[in-house]
Amino acid sequence: MKKIKIFGRKLTIEFEKKDKASKKKNNNNDNRNKDTEISDREVVKRKILYLLLILMITVLSANTYIFESKLKLGDLATTDLVAPTDIIYKDRVAKEKIISKMLADYPKIYIKIDGVREESIKEVKLFFNYIRVNKFRNVGEAYEREDQYTNIPYKEFSYLFKKTAKELTELEREYITNMNTLYKNGIKKDENVIMFNNSFEELPVLDVYEEGFMRAFLKPNYILDVEKTKKMLKEKVTQLEDVTIRIKAGTIILKKGEVVSPEKVSILKHLGLYGNTSKVIKLFGTFLYLVILSTIFRIVGLKFIFKEIRNRNSYSAILILILVGILTLRFITPTWKYILPIESIFILLGILINIRTSLIIGIFLILFSIPLNGYNIEYLIVEILSLIISLYLVTKIKNRTNIINAGVYIGVAKVFIVLSIAVAVNMEFIDSIIRGGLVLLSGVLTGMLTIALLPYFERTFNILTDMKLLELGDLSHPLLRKLSIEAPGTFHHSMMVATLSEQATEIIGGNSALARVASYYHDIGKMKRPQFYVENQSDGINPHNNLTPTMSTLVITSHTKDGDEMGREHNIPKEIRDIMYEHQGTTLLAYFYNKARQENPGLNENDFRYSGPKPRSKESAVIMLADSIEAAVRSIDNKTPVTIEKMIRKIIDTKIEAQQLSDADLTFKEIEIIIKSFTKVLMSIHHVRLKYPGQK
Numbered sequence: 001m002k003k004i005k006i007f008g009r010k011l012t013i014e015f016e017k018k019d020k021a022s023k024k025k026n027n028n029n030d031n032r033n034k035d036t037e038i039s040d041r042e043v044v045k046r047k048i049l050y051l052l053l054i055l056m057i058t059v060l061s062a063n064t065y066i067f068e069s070k071l072k073l074g075d076l077a078t079t080d081l082v083a084p085t086d087i088i089y090k091d092r093v094a095k096e097k098i099i100s101k102m103l104a105d106y107p108k109i110y111i112k113i114d115g116v117r118e119e120s121i122k123e124v125k126l127f128f129n130y131i132r133v134n135k136f137r138n139v140g141e142a143y144e145r146e147d148q149y150t151n152i153p154y155k156e157f158s159y160l161f162k163k164t165a166k167e168l169t170e171l172e173r174e175y176i177t178n179m180n181t182l183y184k185n186g187i188k189k190d191e192n193v194i195m196f197n198n199s200f201e202e203l204p205v206l207d208v209y210e211e212g213f214m215r216a217f218l219k220p221n222y223i224l225d226v227e228k229t230k231k232m233l234k235e236k237v238t239q240l241e242d243v244t245i246r247i248k249a250g251t252i253i254l255k256k257g258e259v260v261s262p263e264k265v266s267i268l269k270h271l272g273l274y275g276n277t278s279k280v281i282k283l284f285g286t287f288l289y290l291v292i293l294s295t296i297f298r299i300v301g302l303k304f305i306f307k308e309i310r311n312r313n314s315y316s317a318i319l320i321l322i323l324v325g326i327l328t329l330r331f332i333t334p335t336w337k338y339i340l341p342i343e344s345i346f347i348l349l350g351i352l353i354n355i356r357t358s359l360i361i362g363i364f365l366i367l368f369s370i371p372l373n374g375y376n377i378e379y380l381i382v383e384i385l386s387l388i389i390s391l392y393l394v395t396k397i398k399n400r401t402n403i404i405n406a407g408v409y410i411g412v413a414k415v416f417i418v419l420s421i422a423v424a425v426n427m428e429f430i431d432s433i434i435r436g437g438l439v440l441l442s443g444v445l446t447g448m449l450t451i452a453l454l455p456y457f458e459r460t461f462n463i464l465t466d467m468k469l470l471e472l473g474d475l476s477h478p479l480l481r482k483l484s485i486e487a488p489g490t491f492h493h494s495m496m497v498a499t500l501s502e503q504a505t506e507i508i509g510g511n512s513a514l515a516r517v518a519s520y521y522h523d524i525g526k527m528k529r530p531q532f533y534v535e536n537q538s539d540g541i542n543p544h545n546n547l548t549p550t551m552s553t554l555v556i557t558s559h560t561k562d563g564d565e566m567g568r569e570h571n572i573p574k575e576i577r578d579i580m581y582e583h584q585g586t587t588l589l590a591y592f593y594n595k596a597r598q599e600n601p602g603l604n605e606n607d608f609r610y611s612g613p614k615p616r617s618k619e620s621a622v623i624m625l626a627d628s629i630e631a632a633v634r635s636i637d638n639k640t641p642v643t644i645e646k647m648i649r650k651i652i653d654t655k656i657e658a659q660q661l662s663d664a665d666l667t668f669k670e671i672e673i674i675i676k677s678f679t680k681v682l683m684s685i686h687h688v689r690l691k692y693p694g695q696k
Contacts, residue, residue: 041302044309048301051322052294055368058326059290060283062372073265077254083247083271083334091245091266109229110188110222117183117221121176124217127152128172131160152216160213179214189220246427247271271374286371297364308357313461317352318361321345329369337373338418338438341446342366342383343390343410347403348450350394352463358394362387378421382414382439389413390446399467400454404447411443464573466513472572473517479524479570489535490526493630494519496685500626501619504677508670510618518579519623521572525563525580529555535631549596553589553608560584560610582620583627584610585660614663621664622674625652629678639686645679 134142139161143154163171245267247253253267254260260268301309308314325345332340345365349358366383373379393406415436422432458468475481484491498519506512530536532543532555544552563580566572586609593608615621628651636643652671655661661671 040310041306044302044306045298047309047315048298051301051319052297054319054323055326055365056290056294058330059368059371060287062330073260073262075260077256077258077260080252080256081254081268083251083253083267094245108190109225109232110186111225113221113223116187116219117180120183120217120219121179124175124179125172127217128160128168131163131168132165135161153212156213156216175210175214178210179218182214182218183221186222187218187220188222188224190224244426245270289371290368293364293367300360300364305357305360308353313463314353314357317457317461317463318349318357321348322361322365325365326368329372334373336438337379338382338435339442339445341407341442341449343386343407343443343446344449344453346387346390347394347397347406347446348453348457350391351397351450351454351465351467352457352461355391355394359387359391362391378425381421382417385417386410386414397467399470400451403451403454407443407445407447407450409443410446411440414439414443458573459571462574464514464575468573469513469517472576473513473520475520477570479566479572480520483524483527486527487523487530487533487536489538490523490530490533493535494521494523496630497522497623497626499685500630500678500681501622503681504626504674505619505622507673507677508618508622508666510622514575515619515622518576518619519626521563521567521576522580522583522623522627523559523563524566525559525561527566528559528562532556533559549592550607553592556589556592557584557610578616579620579623581611582613582615582617583624584612585614585624586610586612587658587660614660616663618665618670621661621666624660625655625674626678628655629682633682633686639683641679641683644682644686645675648675648678648682 131142134145137145139158142161143157160168160171247267247270253271254264258264309318322345325342328340329337329342342365346358346362349361363384366380366387370376370380390406390410393409397403397406418435418439419432421427422435427435454465454467457463458465471477475484480491483494498516501519502512502516505515526533526536531541532552534542544555547555560581560583564577567577567580588605589608589610593603593605596603596608615624629648632647632651633639633644636647652675666674
């Protein structure tokens with residue numbers, strides 16, 4: 001045996017050797033719990049599979065272009081071909097053309113050679129002297145005598161040979177003048193090509209043989225510096241930016257009857273619409289991407305949102321929102337994708353379930369939609385950032401008006417993001433403004449759509465949100481107003497229980513808003529027969545004096561069922577209606593049971609208990625304790641911290657011994673915290689007032 005002291009009471013625990021039957025029973029219980037865990041895991045796996053199938057089938061259905069007829073270079077388009085997604089790619093061919101043109105037009109670096117002009121003019125003078133000296137000879141003999149002049153065409157040589165001395169002097173003077181003009185403007189040699197900055201047509205016309213003669217004597221005075229030129233061109237080519245081609249979704253690539261040109265083929269290849277090979281590769285890549293993404297989603301889902309997917313109501317909401325989101329992204333015209341209020345899904349999930357679930361589902365929904373947007377990185381960045389902003393704003397939402405404001409904030413934030421990206425990628429100004437206007441409008445639509453859909457999701461899937469709790473916590477609610485009129489004692493008691501429960505639940509990490517609002521409604525069933533409950537008996541008449549203990553028990557215990565029925569009529573969420581039953585658990589009505597036993601000792605004790613179930617949550621357990629303690633403390637004459645805490649511990653010990661908290665998720669440490677919280681709140685309520693002079 002071992003004695004343990006808990007809450008001021010001594011408990012004796014006896015350790016006995018278990019027999020085989022006990023061991024078998026425990027083993028069966030363990031196996032049953034294990035089977036339940038396995039079953040739940042299999043159910044969640046199956047639910048995740050349904051989500052993944054919806055996402056994969058929807059995304060892959062957008063790749064039906066693989067079965068369409070293919071176009072070839074030179075074909076005529078039979079219909080208008082529209083870009084299904086936005087694409088941005090680097091056009092290598094266009095860049096190569098720019099480089100070629102730049103190489104052709106770019107000024108080259110030449111080295112000037114001094115003395116070339118003088119040397120060439122000297123050779124011309126020597127040639128004319130040679131003509132003069134050999135004029136007595138035969139033309140053919142004179143032409144063949146000097147090998148250095150064989151580069152001069154024979155016609156030009158014979159033409160000059162026939163001139164008189166005076167004519168030769170005049171021609172020599174004119175030739176030298178023209179040569180000086182050509183050298184002054186520069187004669188360049190680029191590899192094996194000699195280039196003149198002035199054409200011969202610009203020179204004074206002397207005779208038909210001048211150009212051929214001068215070409216024989218002219219030498220370049222500027223030689224191309226190949227190394228420096230190549231180095232400078234290389235630097236310029238390196239600085240040359242890539243030619244970025246941006247094709248917006250919805251742009252007509254080929255019009256009906258238009259010939260498929262090489263430029264069009266390049267665009268179609270980048271869109272994955274040219275040739276079966278590129279189509280198959282793109283489809284296979286998309287499938288592989290979806291398989292990897294699905295595998296990650298399955299792991300993350302089982303680890304982080306297991307409870308949310310296991311819950312039927314929250315899973316239904318997730319399923320519908322994912323279905324609506326992915327189908328909208330699948331069929332919306334690409335031009336209008338930025339106006340789509342996809343953030344409504346994120347906000348709805350954040351409000352209906354929790355931020356973590358919304359974050360995980362939101363990220364994967366965006367990632368699954370990326371193939372539908374042509375793997376557009378800009379769209380991915382915008383949506384991921386808007387998801388983070390949306391979930392941050394969800395934490396600030398306290399009422400439905402805040403949702404509209406959140407939508408506006410999201411729109412403004414998206415405008416800033418879109419314009420920042422536009423500047424980074426050098427988007428056209430008009431396109432940037434249009435896209436900014438679309439995302440701003442999408443933010444406004446997000447708030448409007450969310451506030452319109454939220455009540456339907458709350459009602460359809462019976463999901464209790466914080467905003468719903470705030471609305472139910474309004475004391476002007478018809479049920480609460482009716483309770484305050486028909487059962488004022490119960491109404492006051494409920495307010496006191498709410499005060500106790502809210503603070504204690506918040507300290508132990510529970511949902512304090514749920515505890516407060518559920519406390520308001522936990523005893524509404526007493527409105528059906530308010531006079532049968534002591535807090536409403538202001539005239540001193542007790543109807544139970546005229547009833548048998550069994551009948552009194554039926555009347556008293558019926559208020560949980562009556563409350564559930566009233567709650568259903570007024571659309572009170574299931575979580576609160578469950579607490580209407582659980583706050584009494586399976587408590588024994590000891591007064592009526594003992595009174596009935598005096599007449600019939602063989603009565604079944606269970607006939608004098610509440611129907612239950614026992615509290616299954618922290619909030620429900622705290623309300624049970626607050627409900628019992630609030631009524632009991634009112635009976636204390638001398639209310640001090642010691643007497644109040646003693647009464648609290650006594651009631652909690654009774655509940656523990658009666659196993660009323662066995663199904664609640666409460667630890668002994670949390671119970672001790674609850675005791676301290678109850679004591680503090682009750683002392684502030686029942687504080688001792690100072691008596692003023694003349695008061696009794």
